[in-house]
Amino acid sequence: MASIRHAARAGWIARRGSCRRVSRALRRALEAAKQAQDGNCLDSKAPVDADAVRASRVGLLSLADTLATIEHPPARGVAIARQLVFDGRSPLFLQAPEHRADSERRLANSVQAAQRALEVSADLDSMEWG
Numbered sequence: 001m002a003s004i005r006h007a008a009r010a011g012w013i014a015r016r017g018s019c020r021r022v023s024r025a026l027r028r029a030l031e032a033a034k035q036a037q038d039g040n041c042l043d044s045k046a047p048v049d050a051d052a053v054r055a056s057r058v059g060l061l062s063l064a065d066t067l068a069t070i071e072h073p074p075a076r077g078v079a080i081a082r083q084l085v086f087d088g089r090s091p092l093f094l095q096a097p098e099h100r101a102d103s104e105r106r107l108a109n110s111v112q113a114a115q116r117a118l119e120v121s122a123d124l125d126s127m128e129w130g
Contacts, residue, residue: 010075019078023067025085026060029053029092046088049100052107053092059111066118077117084110 012018033053053060063081067073084090091106 013078013082014073014075018082019067019070019073022078022081022085023064026064026067026081029085030057030060030064033057047094048092049094049103049107052104055104056107056111059108059115063111063115063118066115070118073118074120077114077120080110080114080117084114 029048030053032048033050036047036050067078067081084092089095091103091110094100095103
């Protein structure tokens with residue numbers, strides 16, 4: 001029974017609409033970091049860690065592009081990206097001072113983990129079996 005629920009959840013997470021929602025959230029985080037740099041950061045939402053987001057800009061854009069275009073994403077990669085953008089405790093968001101150590105490295109590692117998990121599917125799809 002648990003495997004049926006897991007499969008259903010994985011299917012829901014990996015839907016095209018779900019992937020695009022995560023992609024848009026990544027792009028909003030990049031925009032929020034830019035606005036914080038410009039001094040326009042009054043918002044009721046959890047603030048992004050603007051320094052960490054700016055440091056991981058290229059990786060975040062790449063991840064957003066992958067999520068917006070991938071045909072058959074593995075649920076694991078999408079789940080990592082979802083947690084990154086929808087969990088206020090993720091390294092994408094500003095943490096309490098005692099939890100800020102290595103925030104840029106932690107965000108970069110999370111982005112790379114999501115990207116690698118998404119690339120596994122592409123690698124397997126391109127392999128010839130026989």
